[in-house]
Amino acid sequence: MIHHFTVGDLSCAVISDGQPRPPWEPPLAEFFTPATGVPERELSAAAAGRTTLTCGYNCVAVATGAGTAVIDAGLGRGFTGYGPALAPLYGRLADGLAEAGLAAWETAAVVFTHLHEDHTRGALAAFPTASGFAHAAEVAYWKEATSLPDVRRRPALDAIAAFGDRLREVEYGEEILPHVHTVDAAGHTPGHTAILLRSRGERLLCVGDSFYDPLQLAHPAWRTPWDHDAERSVRSRRRLLAWAADENVPVHAYHLPFPGLGRVERWGDAFAWRPGL
Template sequence: MFYQFSVGQLECAVVSDGQPGPPFEPALHDYFTPDSGVPDDVLRAAAGRLTLTCGYNCLFVRTPDGMAVVDTGLGASFLGYGEYIEPLVGQLEAGMKSAGFSRSDLAAVVFTHLHQDHSRGAIWSGEARFPAAVAFAHASELAFWSGPVDAPSAQPHIEAARETIRLFGKRLRPFEHGAELLPGVTTVAAAGHTPGHSAILLESRGDRLLCVGDTFYDPLQLTNPDWATPWDLDQPASITSRRAILERAADEHLLIHAYHLPFPGLGRVERSGAAFTWHPVC
């Protein structure tokens, strides 16, 4: 699946790496748990459903310096969530072909963070899948995954993160927040989910899009911005970042790209009292 649109003069496309549907949609109680601050009875009362739709929406943008992609999905031959998942993900390269992109076209890979569902698509075969591309990740992200990692929720991601760092080698460039990586592509602070978790702002001719990575997984986190997940390594920081991102998105009327929302993950945010609401644009 792919969806093409533009941000000013920046030609963009969301390409899906997959989106498991019923009966393989993940359970809400796996994402929002008592340990992450969401008691079971609160979740049941707020949700009115048992599952969420988890997309893997990779954002391509054609810049004056070449084609870039923000995050790369789980990649092929992935069994980490169980055997059922393998045919449902790893669709990025097929989607790229349908959209008219080739692996050798890619000039840059921008990682919001290095969890396996954002980075493995670039390295799953044991080699860098985009041989002409440089890569970008926040300096704190690279330092974290290169050192000792003790957090239990981080363990499934260590192999992909370290392999990404190894395979890109000197072509993996650390950035700080507020840096312009490519013309019209700037990084925005969103730490907490991981130490270097970042949002990515596209801007051209007055149009703007904010790619929010894993700032939220489901619209429930807009109506309940203080809900964290088991994968937020610093839950208080993730909540602070989520509120800041949502406030900015609402106040500045930004188009949002949400990696895990249903394809293509594009929408806008509005304030609703102390909370927010999600309005998909397509």
């Protein structure tokens, strides 16, 4: 699945690495749990009969003055961590790039919002000459988190090793490529980074895993088991949503249904998602 669009003078495309359909959509109750502050009764009432989450893996390709950059790289081919039945549903990014007229080996840069496996595995062997970009705090955390189980830490270390000296550690507030800026979105992981595309007065804010489902806009305090710093993730989410709503900044959300593009509107003290640009 490919969706072409522009941001000012930037030619962009959302390219899906995969999106499970029913009956393979994951349960909402795995994302929003009592342990993360979402009682079952509250989730049931808010979901209004919906029991699953449509979890897309929406990568963005953008033509910059320094070459094509890919923002997050999906799970890649051959991933079996969600079970063998789901393995064929992932790993579509390389084919999508080719269909869009972009060879993966010609990609100039891969920009990671963070180093969880569903954002990095697709880049391990697909981009042999590309530069990588990840926040310095993100790289440092995974290198130093020796107390974590290897199964959690290994994907990040594999990505760091795969890029080697082609991996640039960045900070917030940088223009890392022409028209490509880093924005503080920490909390989900220590160096979680939103990416702002800006050209000729137009913008797109790529928020990574700042939220997984529109329910988190209506309930911005809801957290997930994968948030490293729960309180900071809530603060970041509220700040980014308020910015997008108040300045009408279009948003790309990595895990929303393809293509994950939309606008944020204020809804009392919370927010609402409006698909489409």
